[in-house]
Amino acid sequence: METIHEVGSFLDTSGVVIHNRNKNSILHVAIDLFSQSGFNAVSIRDITREVGIKESSLYNHFKSKAVILETIYYNFRMDIAKIIPPLGSLDAIVSSMNIDVFLTQGFQNFLEHIQNPKMEKIWRIIYLEQVRDQEARAIYLNDIVDGICDCMAIVFEKYIALKQIQPHDPRMLSVSYQYPLFQMANIYVLRRLDGQGTTDVEQMMLAHIHFFLSMVRVK
Structure with a gap:
């Protein structure tokens, strides 16, 4: 599967723009992987491997994989609202x-x-x-x-x-x-x-x- 590391910033679930590059990259990669294989089939290791960071580093930005999905949903809702x-x-x-x-x-x-x-x-x-x-x-x-x-x-x-x-x-x-x-x-x-x-x-x-x-x- 081709992995696309897109540019662009997301919002966190409080509506604040995310400026941290790794945090944005985690979201971009998670969207790519979740859309191909589904949430349950994708592991934290899969995400961090594609981003190029250690698994432990991901938890500096998100408490869990579920929080990553919650953040993705929030950004989708904001775009639908537009x-x-x-x-x-x-x-x-x-x-x-x-x-x-x-x-x-x-x-x-x-x-x-x-x-x-x-x-x-x-x-x-x-x-x-x-x-x-x-x-x-x-x-x-x-x-x-x-x-x-x-x-x-x-x-x-x-x-x-x-x-x-x-x-x-x-x-x-x-x-x-x-x-x-x-x-x-x-x-x-x-x-x-x-x-x-x-x-x-x-x-x-x-x-x-x-x-x-x-x-x-x-x-």
Whole structure:
């Protein structure tokens, strides 16, 4: 397996930027290894061998392998939060762009997130660990599915008030819009992880956005 020692800093679980080079390297290598083999199959020795440090040195930075995974999850949650508009800013955002632009921009934000090599690998970790790890399930169900659907229900309610879309139940609009995109996003992630093309998936996601708009836009 090719090991990629990426550059870039992570946050610790209190939200503080990690400046220590070895600590960042441990996280990069752990993401690479966990995404390939799963958390349980990777040992501390595997991680330190790839980083090029002694096993004892790792414990200067992390108390356990579980804390490494917790830190990875925290950084993923922070990145997911960036693609969900802050609730306090929604009025200004919605009033500044029509529904077509809002949904298309949201799609582009997702692509930027998932095309980050670090985030791609963490998506795979989330998939691998969902059965074993309650925290991985919580991230997918709460941060991703519920977090995005809750936000979009508010967004659709605001666009209904602006008379840009038809007055249907905002929650049902959110579910009808997002659930197909979640499934297509899963396919997109798995295709990229396997080195396969994703152009057709991107086109289908855009087609879904346009189809949805054609069904709900005020004529």
